Amino acid sequence: xxxxxQIVNNNRSVSIIQRWLLRNRCHRxxxxxxxxxKLLFVSPAPPEVYVFARDTNIESNIxxxxxxxxxxxxxxxxxxxxxxxKLYREDGLESSGVRPNEDxxxxxxxxxxxxxxxxxxxxxxxxxxxxxxxxxxxxxKNLFLVFTCFSFFFLVFTTxxxxxxxxxxxxxxxxxxxxxxxxxxxxxxxMIDYFDSKTKEKVPKQTxxxxxxxxxxxxxxxxxxLKKQQWFEVNINILKDRMRQNDTDLHVLxxxxxxxxxxxxxxxxxxxxGMDRYNYDGSDFLSFxxxxxxxxxxxxxxxxxxxxWDNDTDLNNKIKGYLENECMQWLNKxxxxxxxxxxxxxPPEVYVLTRDTNIESNIxxxxxxxxxxxxxxxxxxxxxxxKLYREDGLESSGVRPNEDxxxxxxxxxxxxxxxxxxxxxxxxxxxxxxxYSITTPVL
Numbered sequence: 001x002x003x004x005x006q007i008v009n010n011n012r013s014v015s016i017i018q019r020w021l022l023r024n025r026c027h028r029x030x031x032x033x034x035x036x037x038k039l040l041f042v043s044p045a046p047p048e049v050y051v052f053a054r055d056t057n058i059e060s061n062i063x064x065x066x067x068x069x070x071x072x073x074x075x076x077x078x079x080x081x082x083x084x085x086k087l088y089r090e091d092g093l094e095s096s097g098v099r100p101n102e103d104x105x106x107x108x109x110x111x112x113x114x115x116x117x118x119x120x121x122x123x124x125x126x127x128x129x130x131x132x133x134x135x136x137x138x139x140x141k142n143l144f145l146v147f148t149c150f151s152f153f154f155l156v157f158t159t160x161x162x163x164x165x166x167x168x169x170x171x172x173x174x175x176x177x178x179x180x181x182x183x184x185x186x187x188x189x190x191m192i193d194y195f196d197s198k199t200k201e202k203v204p205k206q207t208x209x210x211x212x213x214x215x216x217x218x219x220x221x222x223x224x225x226l227k228k229q230q231w232f233e234v235n236i237n238i239l240k241d242r243m244r245q246n247d248t249d250l251h252v253l254x255x256x257x258x259x260x261x262x263x264x265x266x267x268x269x270x271x272x273x274g275m276d277r278y279n280y281d282g283s284d285f286l287s288f289x290x291x292x293x294x295x296x297x298x299x300x301x302x303x304x305x306x307x308x309w310d311n312d313t314d315l316n317n318k319i320k321g322y323l324e325n326e327c328m329q330w331l332n333k334x335x336x337x338x339x340x341x342x343x344x345x346x347p348p349e350v351y352v353l354t355r356d357t358n359i360e361s362n363i364x365x366x367x368x369x370x371x372x373x374x375x376x377x378x379x380x381x382x383x384x385x386x387k388l389y390r391e392d393g394l395e396s397s398g399v400r401p402n403e404d405x406x407x408x409x410x411x412x413x414x415x416x417x418x419x420x421x422x423x424x425x426x427x428x429x430x431x432x433x434x435x436y437s438i439t440t441p442v443l
């Protein structure tokens with residue numbers, strides 16, 4: 001019997017149990033019971049993966065589509081990559097998300113529209129963890145790779161980025177480590193320089209930055225940061241007045257500006273995209289579209305600034321020139337200085353811990369991954385093979401920086417001390433080709 005037919009037959013049993021649950025009103029913990037019953041009765045089904053291309057309304061373009069279908073359960077990872085780099089919504093990627101099929105399996109379809117003459121290498125990569133399958137297919141070639149384990153992954157570092165992040169508070173909180181104004185430079189998620197309103201000095205955060213750049217660079221950098229601090233103080237007050245906000249509450253204005261480049265065969269980088277955007281009180285406020293040289297205002301309060309800046313052609317040309325030229329020059333220079341360190345991927349150290357909670361009958365299981373670089377990581381806590389989510393009480397710190405430019409992430413869940421389920425922590429760090437699966441100690 002095929003996996004799909006088996007799923008259909010097994011779901012008849014599931015439906016009977018579901019009706020029993022409803023009839024007996026097992027509301028307490030029903031979602032947990034239901035998900036585990038379904039796992040007991042249904043075998044994982046691997047995805048069938050197809051890639052195809054079709055014409056679009058624009059004669060010079062085609063649409064590449066990757067389709068994964070027939071898989072169960074529904075958790076799946078899908079990437080479309082161009083020359084090894086993942087594509088995102090900003091690149092025009094469209095996704096159907098995971099949708100159900102009629103036979104109780106699932107499907108997902110991702111696509112991107114490209115120029116017909118584009119000679120880049122496009123691949124579709126699919127990971128279905130439940131059936132232990134990794135699939136990679138390439139458009140235009142008979143490449144079809146399937147791996148039934150996760151002992152290694154493909155990774156090609158083809159893009160690098162340089163970003164500066166400025167943060168201004170409407171008032172000084174007087175708390176240690178929190179300043180009214182801060183500015184940091186980031187190269188591929190590593191901090192390379194730092195400035196705050198207390199020290200009033202731009203300083204290097206990498207040894208190679210200190211060694212390769214002369215003192216005049218840091219003097220001029222400090223002067224630039226002081227001017228930006230004044231600009232932020234003026235403009236955060238303008239926004240407060242425009243939005244009729246008082247001085248009692250705390251308000252935050254942020255600016256992120258930078259560029260991303262694609263590595264070329266000669267070791268230099270070519271401009272891929274730029275970023276120049278503002279955030280106010282945690283929400284998007286204004287962003288620059290460097291391809292069209294216009295500002296995008298997602299909120300009404302930003303429309304006045306948008307109209308003013310859209311009409312300033314010199315300003316927009318200067319910003320576009322910075323993103324596409326000057327920023328890329330600094331990105332190439334900094335990358336050449338620090339490439340030995342930046343090219344090195346650090347694998348995570350993974351620990352599984354248990355500790356008491358405020359409730360005597362409960363304990364907290366924690367999975368900690370630390371010391372990894374770059375910051376992209378996948379972490380799951382599973383109970384008897386099923387991933388846990390927020391609805392199950394899972395808590396996550398998210399990825400946070402360590403002081404040595406590596407990263408850490410900590411996930412945890414509180415369970416009954418007498419729970420005899422099998423809990424595992426699984427960690428995938430693609431950059432260092434590492435996969436961990438650690439079972440919690442016997443309690």
